[in-house]
Amino acid sequence: ELKVEQNPLFLSMQEGKNYTIYCNYSTTSDRLYWYRQDPGKSLESLFVLLSNGAVKQEGRLMASLDTKARLSTLHITAAVHDLSATYFCAVRNYGGSQGNLIFGKGTKLSVKP
């Protein structure tokens, strides 16, 4: 059974600091997704990582994937208040139905001035 674990679950940062969110998964998968959710809103797609060593960057966020370690990271550079949100990683479940994703529990990020 595929399990996806994120840590930390809660993260309070000061503006200008760097930090990394980790996403571990338990069985083989070649597709990993990062989503952002603002309070009371739906999920917005941030990154899709499709291969080992994939790295994608947008603004102050950079995501990477190591399929051998079954690990993805979401790195935040020089955090700003606008990045406050909950971030989810999700992994495609090979053993499940087509297109089925297994989500982590989310990391609630709070960036304080």
Add this chain to the structure above:
Amino acid sequence: DVKVTQSSRYLVKRTGEKVFLECVQDMDHENMFWYRQDPGLGLRLIYFSYDVKMKEKGDIPEGYSVSREKKERFSLILESASTNQTSMYLCASNEAGLRDNEQFFGPGTRLTVL
């Protein structure tokens, strides 16, 4: 842009009522999904459909059923609502066969069962 819409943003129902949550997508996607989101538990898949009239159980199907009579519409049905079904319900869709398989989400329906 892909658009996934849900019929209600907020819904309040009483225990035992039959509840319908509707989801519509406008991008001709084959796959559609229903998740529920609860604090500390993340998103959990209830049901999904990969074609009209086809459905498959997700991780937590108990107490729910679904209907997909048209490709663009996927309905979640609570036959007899209970208080433990109070939650945020999210619909999503994606295109089968694409390598990235990215799912696009609707705005969510916050359901309260009293």
